[in-house]
Amino acid sequence: MEVNPGNSEKISSKTILEEDTLKPPEDSSKALQVEDIITKNDNNDNNNNTSSIKIEEINKELIFYSSSQLNTDQKKIFPSKNRYPYCIVWTPIPFLTYILPFIGHTGIANSKGIIHDYAASYFVSIDDFNFGNPTKYFQLELNDKEKYEYDKAIEKGDLKYKTLRHNLFRNNCHSYVAYILNQLNYKGKSDYNMVDIWWILIKKGKYINLWAFIKTYLGFFIFFLIIGLALK
Numbered sequence: 001m002e003v004n005p006g007n008s009e010k011i012s013s014k015t016i017l018e019e020d021t022l023k024p025p026e027d028s029s030k031a032l033q034v035e036d037i038i039t040k041n042d043n044n045d046n047n048n049n050t051s052s053i054k055i056e057e058i059n060k061e062l063i064f065y066s067s068s069q070l071n072t073d074q075k076k077i078f079p080s081k082n083r084y085p086y087c088i089v090w091t092p093i094p095f096l097t098y099i100l101p102f103i104g105h106t107g108i109a110n111s112k113g114i115i116h117d118y119a120a121s122y123f124v125s126i127d128d129f130n131f132g133n134p135t136k137y138f139q140l141e142l143n144d145k146e147k148y149e150y151d152k153a154i155e156k157g158d159l160k161y162k163t164l165r166h167n168l169f170r171n172n173c174h175s176y177v178a179y180i181l182n183q184l185n186y187k188g189k190s191d192y193n194m195v196d197i198w199w200i201l202i203k204k205g206k207y208i209n210l211w212a213f214i215k216t217y218l219g220f221f222i223f224f225l226i227i228g229l230a231l232k
Helices: 007-022 027-075 144-161 173-184 192-204 210-231
Strands: 087-092 104-109 115-120 123-126 135-138
Touching: 027 104, 027 115, 087 192, 087 210, 104 192, 115 144, 115 173, 135 192, 144 173, 173 192
Parallel strands: none
Antiparallel strands: 087 104, 087 135, 104 115, 115 123
């Protein structure tokens, strides 16, 4: 059968028309979405860059503030909370301090202000100062190296004195504090002893308040008042 060339042209054009009709239309919205996404991504990248810069600046401010606040708070003393960071602390010993008011019980507080004290043979008390809350303190003047090693030195003191027998005249709470200062090489010195600690508190110690001062010397005055009245 012969096919007329004119008919073939009609058939092919018809086929093309049918194919175009059957072919799903291009999703213009999809193309638009892709463009929108690209545009949005570009904008988001710009926004993210701007946001990251702002966040970085804020973080820097927060870090600066936090570090400044930390450095400030680390040295703050809170008697009401019984916190004495970087301090040697002192409190009267009942009866003994009444007779000799310059003799008392000594401890040392870590960087967070928690008091450690050699309370008895083979025992170091933590956050439970023997004989009551401190009435007097001295804040150590530490350099950066000493601050870094400070808590470690207290831990060493705890471990050592938990193995030692307490002796009022040779190995006592003052000796414990002296040992810790020696570990730090405080002020370039590594031969502190109990007399040195006693003298630091006498010379540089500060009473917490007026009541702390009264508490220290009240027993002394009452004791000698009773003796004075008894001798009349």
